[in-house]
Amino acid sequence: MGRAPCCDKASVKKGPWSPEEDAKLKAYIEQHGTGGNWIALPQKIGLKRCGKSCRLRWLNYLRPNIKHGGFSEEEDTIICNLYISIGSRWSVIAAQLPGRTDNDIKNYWNTKLKKKLLGKPKQSNTNNGISPSSTTNEDPKEGLSNSALERIQLHMQLQGLHNPLSFYTHPQLWPKLHPMQEKKFQSLLPLNNQNPNHLQATQPPKEADFFHTNSVSLPYEIPSSGELASGVHQVSNFVQVDEFLNDKAEGFMSQPEQVPEFDCFKEVGGSSKDSCMWWAAQNDHDMRSASSSNSWDSSSVLQSELMFQDFELGYNL
DNA sequence: AATCAGTCCAACCGCCCTGGT
DNA sequence: TACCAGGGCGGTTGGACTGAT
Numbered sequence: 001m002g003r004a005p006c007c008d009k010a011s012v013k014k015g016p017w018s019p020e021e022d023a024k025l026k027a028y029i030e031q032h033g034t035g036g037n038w039i040a041l042p043q044k045i046g047l048k049r050c051g052k053s054c055r056l057r058w059l060n061y062l063r064p065n066i067k068h069g070g071f072s073e074e075e076d077t078i079i080c081n082l083y084i085s086i087g088s089r090w091s092v093i094a095a096q097l098p099g100r101t102d103n104d105i106k107n108y109w110n111t112k113l114k115k116k117l118l119g120k121p122k123q124s125n126t127n128n129g130i131s132p133s134s135t136t137n138e139d140p141k142e143g144l145s146n147s148a149l150e151r152i153q154l155h156m157q158l159q160g161l162h163n164p165l166s167f168y169t170h171p172q173l174w175p176k177l178h179p180m181q182e183k184k185f186q187s188l189l190p191l192n193n194q195n196p197n198h199l200q201a202t203q204p205p206k207e208a209d210f211f212h213t214n215s216v217s218l219p220y221e222i223p224s225s226g227e228l229a230s231g232v233h234q235v236s237n238f239v240q241v242d243e244f245l246n247d248k249a250e251g252f253m254s255q256p257e258q259v260p261e262f263d264c265f266k267e268v269g270g271s272s273k274d275s276c277m278w279w280a281a282q283n284d285h286d287m288r289s290a291s292s293s294n295s296w297d298s299s300s301v302l303q304s305e306l307m308f309q310d311f312e313l314g315y316n317l
Numbered sequence: 318a319a320t321c322a323g324t325c326c327a328a329c330c331g332c333c334c335t336g337g338t
Numbered sequence: 339t340a341c342c343a344g345g346g347c348g349g350t351t352g353g354a355c356t357g358a359t
Contacts, residue, residue, distance in 0.1 A: 014328080014329075015327095015328075015352095015353095016327070016353095017327090036344095037344075037345095038344075038345070039343080039345090050329090051344085051345095052330095052344090052345085052346095053328075053329075054327085055345075055346085055357060056327090056328070056329085057327090057328085060327075061327080068326095088348065088349085089347085089348085090347075090348070091347060102346095102347075102348085103326085103327075103328085103348095106348075107325070107326050107327085108325095108326095109327095110325095110349095111324065111325055111326075112324095112325085116330085120326090145343085205334095208358075209349085253327085280329075
């Protein structure tokens with residue numbers, strides 16, 4: 001079975017667009033608009049292209065005011081913050097960057113920015129053995145999504161830490177949760193660990209407990225137990241954290257009173273930009289000077305509805 | 318000069334969502 | 339309410355390009 005194709009694949013042209021095809025498509029849309037039907041559009045103008053292909057070509061290349069390449073540091077900041085907050089929702093991220101397309105941002109992230117931010121695998125201890133490349137394999141179905149892993153890594157770096165686990169040993173660095181989220185987060189903790197004020201374990205975890213609880217195996221190098229200080233915030237099931245990060249956990253959305261300020265936008269547009277400019281130190285990975293502010297407000301995911309509104313504005317040209 | 322590996326990015330694929338009937 | 343077509347989106351692919359050997 002399977003869904004019927006949107007067009008006759010045998011009779012449509014694939015591959016790179018020719019200047020003539022571009023000109024045809026652009027001229028027609030500028031004059032008549034899309035007519036609300038991409039599927040029928042190529043037949044109208046005599047293009048042997050799939051309607052979806054036309055739509056993609058228009059949105060990603062022919063649309064007016066499209067920018068290609070040359071991402072600024074401010075754009076990097078926005079992309080990074082939004083990726084941490086909402087994950088790989090490229091269309092939403094693109095809506096915050098005028099002239100940028102989701103495809104462009106996605107490509108930029110996958111080919112450049114991710115490497116720039118997470119760094120390449122190193123033998124040194126500058127990133128404590130965490131290897132971005134290692135997050136792309138090793139049976140991801142048993143653990144966190146790659147996206148969630150990257151976001152955790154990025155957030156750790158945003159905290160300006162060499163040792164990712166030290167994040168969990170410094171409660172002052174933990175992200176500020178919205179009361180509703182904190183309540184939900186508490187429900188993910190072991191019963192003996194539900195102190196709403198401290199989010200601290202009552203005893204040090206065993207080695208690698210944090211990453212291996214519930215047989216979830218993470219592709220991280222786990223430090224020795226000696227590196228784990230007491231007070232580690234232990235979560236019983238990391239998959240639940242993945243859901244938490246990915247906004248899958250119930251009870252967070254669609255309640256207007258839960259919509260807080262969107263910190264990352266304040267930082268980008270406001271004066272406290274310092275906390276986002278941490279990659280300026282990318283060459284030496286010296287994050288010690290980075291802001292200690294809790295720039296990652298997990299509740300920012302609650303802003304997705306607002307961002308979708310922006311997205312609509314951005315694409316309803 | 319030839320070959321290989323890595324990078325980049327335009328374009329495609331296929332699933333999910335939504336609106337119309 | 340169920341079904342269907344089209345739109346939207348994220349993930350992936352393939353080919354061109356570049357740099358290293």
